[in-house]
Amino acid sequence: MFFNYTFKMKNILFFIIVSFYSIYLLPQSSNNQDLPVLGDYSSSSISLSGEHELGRIWLSMYRSVIKEHDDPMIRTYLEDLLYRLSEDSDVEDRRFEFIVLQDKSINAFAAPGGIIGINLGMFLETRKEGELASVMCHELAHLSQRHFARSQNRSSPLANALMVLGSIVVAAASRNPEAILIAPAAMQQMSINFTRSNEKEADRIGFNNLVKAGFNPDDMTSMFQRMQDKYQNKTSEEFSYLMTHPLPSERLSDMRVRADNLPRSSESNYRDNIDFYLMQKRVEIWSEKNTNNLIKKYKQNLNSTDNKILFSNKYGLSIAYKENKEFDKSFQLIRELIKERPNNLVLETSLLELHLSVGNYFEAISLGKSILEIHDLNYSASILLAEAYLKNEEASKAEKLLKELSKNRQTDPNVWFRLAEAQGLSGNIIDLHRSRAEYFILTGRLDAAVFQLKEALALSKNLFEVRESIINKLEDIFAKKRAIAELS
Numbered sequence: 001m002f003f004n005y006t007f008k009m010k011n012i013l014f015f016i017i018v019s020f021y022s023i024y025l026l027p028q029s030s031n032n033q034d035l036p037v038l039g040d041y042s043s044s045s046i047s048l049s050g051e052h053e054l055g056r057i058w059l060s061m062y063r064s065v066i067k068e069h070d071d072p073m074i075r076t077y078l079e080d081l082l083y084r085l086s087e088d089s090d091v092e093d094r095r096f097e098f099i100v101l102q103d104k105s106i107n108a109f110a111a112p113g114g115i116i117g118i119n120l121g122m123f124l125e126t127r128k129e130g131e132l133a134s135v136m137c138h139e140l141a142h143l144s145q146r147h148f149a150r151s152q153n154r155s156s157p158l159a160n161a162l163m164v165l166g167s168i169v170v171a172a173a174s175r176n177p178e179a180i181l182i183a184p185a186a187m188q189q190m191s192i193n194f195t196r197s198n199e200k201e202a203d204r205i206g207f208n209n210l211v212k213a214g215f216n217p218d219d220m221t222s223m224f225q226r227m228q229d230k231y232q233n234k235t236s237e238e239f240s241y242l243m244t245h246p247l248p249s250e251r252l253s254d255m256r257v258r259a260d261n262l263p264r265s266s267e268s269n270y271r272d273n274i275d276f277y278l279m280q281k282r283v284e285i286w287s288e289k290n291t292n293n294l295i296k297k298y299k300q301n302l303n304s305t306d307n308k309i310l311f312s313n314k315y316g317l318s319i320a321y322k323e324n325k326e327f328d329k330s331f332q333l334i335r336e337l338i339k340e341r342p343n344n345l346v347l348e349t350s351l352l353e354l355h356l357s358v359g360n361y362f363e364a365i366s367l368g369k370s371i372l373e374i375h376d377l378n379y380s381a382s383i384l385l386a387e388a389y390l391k392n393e394e395a396s397k398a399e400k401l402l403k404e405l406s407k408n409r410q411t412d413p414n415v416w417f418r419l420a421e422a423q424g425l426s427g428n429i430i431d432l433h434r435s436r437a438e439y440f441i442l443t444g445r446l447d448a449a450v451f452q453l454k455e456a457l458a459l460s461k462n463l464f465e466v467r468e469s470i471i472n473k474l475e476d477i478f479a480k481k482r483a484i485a486e487l488s
Contacts, residue, residue, distance in 0.1 A: 055113020064444035069102040072380035077279045085136055088212035090144035110139040123283040129276035130219030137206035145201055207258050216270040217259040277308050278346050281316030291323045327358050349380050364388035395425035413442040430459045446477055
């Protein structure tokens with residue numbers, strides 16, 4: 001079994017090599033001047049379009065070996081924060097892909113092509129929104145300064161790109177996703193001074209991004225200082241972020257000097273969204289399996305004079321009661337919070353989620369539709385409303401909603417997975433197979449995608465446009481598989 005799995009992943013690597021060779025290195029005809037290229041030796045880097053393609057291949061393989069967190073509210077919050085921060089960043093290509101890893105360790109990373117990953121453990125370590133934002137600004141700076149492309153060997157940018165992708169095989173075969181970080185780390189270690197230069201540059205540009213976005217300039221220093229202090233007394237696995245982002249004392253000093261040189265403002269003038277604290281409570285409940293312990297903890301904090309602590313602990317208590325199936329107490333608290341902050345989307349969506357948990361599907365549907373009238377195609381509300389439709393045996397409505405959502409989120413495997421479920425329940429079997437194929441392509445499972453497309457093709461009969469679309473998709477996959485066969 002282990003041999004077969006490793007062999008399969010090696011074949012995937014062959015496909016990656018051939019794909020990059022054919023896409024980026026083969027001479028292009030005069031009619032294809034706009035095709036992406038890796039770059040030239042004068043720049044010693046791959047192009048922006050090349051980085052984008054590299055990142056998408058990397059991400060599909062990465063998703064085949066890691067577990068993403070599927071809480072739509074946490075994902076919505078993080079995506080909103082990322083795009084808000086990116087508005088004040090220097091990132092040129094903002095076709096971001098965001099992944100939330102179901103992992104308690106403290107880690108975040110940037111990968112070529114606008115990919116940002118964050119572990120849930122980051123919520124457990126940060127104390128305010130600005131601290132989380134400081135980490136994301138640092139990662140955005142790695143993207144805006146194209147540190148991956150600049151780290152490429154001048155004589156062979158393609159070889160180094162494949163070195164990164166080759167680490168996927170190691171990770172998959174060893175069942176250790178962290179091994180995926182080996183190749184880029186190895187490339188950067190070719191020049192320690194350059195690595196330090198990268199990190200210092202990301203500190204400086206990330207700091208400027210943080211301040212422009214309206215956060216406290218002290219947040220970056222406090223975040224990294226606390227991580228560094230705790231790292232000394234913890235296992236390396238808990239703070240894997242500092243393994244890939246070394247933090248010598250001079251970098252902390254530089255951060256502190258930058259912050260001290262800026263004029264001070266009242267703490268209340270800095271951004272610190274209450275939604276961060278609400279998401280933190282959702283992560284705490286995911287992390288702590290004994291909800292009774294959390295209920296006790298949150299009750300103790302209800303005497304706090306800090307409004308954010310008091311408010312977020314009431315929210316945490318409501319969610320903990322829901323997990324404990326003490327629904328009356330949960331409803332009472334969430335409704336009190338909504339009265340206090342009537343326009344908070346997280347609270348309204350949490351009430352929708354609570355109605356779903358109880359089985360109040362009509363109430364959930366009514367609330368979900370009201371939310372989407374104001375917040376069109378909001379991710380978390382759409383996902384929860386679609387679930388309410390399914391539970392209420394209205395699969396066709398769930399399918400329509402998710403199909404519309406998929407137009408704006410074509411690279412989100414979670415949307416395709418849920419859409420396939422809705423299509424299956426509504427009896428749309430052809431599109432069920434096509435949506436499953438999209439899901440498998442995005443998660444690096446090409447053989448499974450081919451199987452689903454063949455099933456759809458067999459059912460398409462006289463639907464000529466559908467058949468043509470399926471055949472085109474199959475031809476794309478078969479071309480890749482032929483390349484693997486030739487090399488194997």
